[in-house]
Amino acid sequence: MKKFEIAVIPGDGIGREVVPAALKVLDTLCEVHGGLRFETTQFDWSCEYYLEHGEMMPEEGLQTLANFNAIFLGAVGNPKLVPDHISLWGLLVKIRREFEQVINIRPAKLIKGVKSPLANPKDFDLIVVRENSEGEYSEIGGRIHRGEDEITVQNAIFTRKGTERAMRYAFELAKKRRGRVTSATKSNGIFHSMPFWDEVFNDVKKDYPTIETESIHIDALAAFFVNRPHMFDVIVASNLFGDILTDLGAAIMGSIGIAPAANININGKYPSMFEPVHGSAPDIVGKGIANPIGQIWTAKMMLDHFGENELGTKLLDIVEQVTEAGIVTPDIGGTATTNEVTEEICKRIKQL
Numbered sequence: 474m475k476k477f478e479i480a481v482i483p484g485d486g487i488g489r490e491v492v493p494a495a496l497k498v499l500d501t502l503c504e505v506h507g508g509l510r511f512e513t514t515q516f517d518w519s520c521e522y523y524l525e526h527g528e529m530m531p532e533e534g535l536q537t538l539a540n541f542n543a544i545f546l547g548a549v550g551n552p553k554l555v556p557d558h559i560s561l562w563g564l565l566v567k568i569r570r571e572f573e574q575v576i577n578i579r580p581a582k583l584i585k586g587v588k589s590p591l592a593n594p595k596d597f598d599l600i601v602v603r604e605n606s607e608g609e610y611s612e613i614g615g616r617i618h619r620g621e622d623e624i625t626v627q628n629a630i631f632t633r634k635g636t637e638r639a640m641r642y643a644f645e646l647a648k649k650r651r652g653r654v655t656s657a658t659k660s661n662g663i664f665h666s667m668p669f670w671d672e673v674f675n676d677v678k679k680d681y682p683t684i685e686t687e688s689i690h691i692d693a694l695a696a697f698f699v700n701r702p703h704m705f706d707v708i709v710a711s712n713l714f715g716d717i718l719t720d721l722g723a724a725i726m727g728s729i730g731i732a733p734a735a736n737i738n739i740n741g742k743y744p745s746m747f748e749p750v751h752g753s754a755p756d757i758v759g760k761g762i763a764n765p766i767g768q769i770w771t772a773k774m775m776l777d778h779f780g781e782n783e784l785g786t787k788l789l790d791i792v793e794q795v796t797e798a799g800i801v802t803p804d805i806g807g808t809a810t811t812n813e814v815t816e817e818i819c820k821r822i823k824q825l
């Protein structure tokens with residue numbers, strides 16, 4: 474029996490609706506599979522917790538989380554109670570940074586029965602590997618003077634280690650997929666960092682002779698996400714470029730409610746964190762109509778992370794059977810509730 478210990482943080486808003494749904498699906502999957510068990514421990518860290526305790530998580534929160542195999546998070550944020558910069562930085566960003574989750578991965582794929590806003594989306598199935606710890610999102614720089622003579626300098630930081638590990642992650646992933654890596658560059662416009670990025674990419678690719686590669690400038694790449702996303706397999710991108718591309722990826726799938734994500738710690742010192750792309754959706758909280766698929770697909774990424782790829786693939790197949798049958802929430806054009814979608818997925822898992 475394989476056993477994984479999971480720290481569960483439902484967080485705020487619909488996080489508390491979709492996390493229980495996804496855990497139910499995981500439990501059902503484990504029951505049917507037999508040889509696998511997830512032992513979950515719930516933490517009520519959230520904006521309400523903040524109102525009571527003056528912090529988003531207890532001081533020893535990170536130490537507590539460090540003992541788990543993974544963190545499964547819903548969404549954080551309730552701007553009516555706590556300003557977003559306090560809630561997100563006090564929990565989500567803190568975990569990502571302190572636990573050295575240097576890679577962010579977000580797949581985007583045409584899901585059966587879900588209408589893409591693209592007129593001709595074909596059968597795209599891609600995954601963006603985003604460098605999650607450095608690059609353009611740095612605190613280095615400054616401002617002097619104010620007004621007419623004002624000067625601002627914002628430095629981007631690219632280390633060879635950080636760049637190389639993101640690229641190697643992308644190549645390793647491509648080996649398990651369709652064997653193709655696209656590098657998001659901008660070496661025609663950004664003078665130092667992007668020619669460096671290209672150089673590292675050219676060095677790393679020598680170690681993967683069976684992988685097909687290409688480098689595409691980020692502006693053209695953004696356009697290709699719209700008019701030929703089926704051409705891509707794995708895309709590796711810097712922090713900023715990856716941030717933008719992954720939102721575009723979620724958009725072409727048809728709803729933010731189905732998009733999953735993972736923040737990966739690759740040195741094995743700390744757990745990785747799995748969370749859907751969407752936030753706490755205050756506009757639909759309590760209505761029972763939150764789409765659970767983003768959180769369920771996130772659970773599939775956690776299965777993949779633990780080497781249970783076969784089970785993960787089965788789970789996503791079942792999700793697609795359910796969407797194809799039209800049993801979906803209003804955000805993707807249906808009338809089903811969170812519970813109805815979840816029950817239908819569980820029912821089909823039991824038929825495996």
Ligand code: NAI
Nearest residue numbers: 548549550551552557730751752753754756757763764804
């Ligand atoms: P949001 O993702 O919560 O909602 C955007 C829109 O998408 C809303 O209309 C919402 O109803 C819809 N939506 C989102 N998830 C859905 C789902 N599963 N099913 C059906 N519809 C869904 O983004 P918003 O409104 O900008 O942010 C709300 C709060 O969430 C803020 O406090 C924000 O800071 C936080 N947030 C947290 C994130 C996280 O925890 N990773 C990510 C994004 C926002």
Ligand code: MG
Nearest residue numbers: 716717719720
């Ligand atoms: Mg973003």
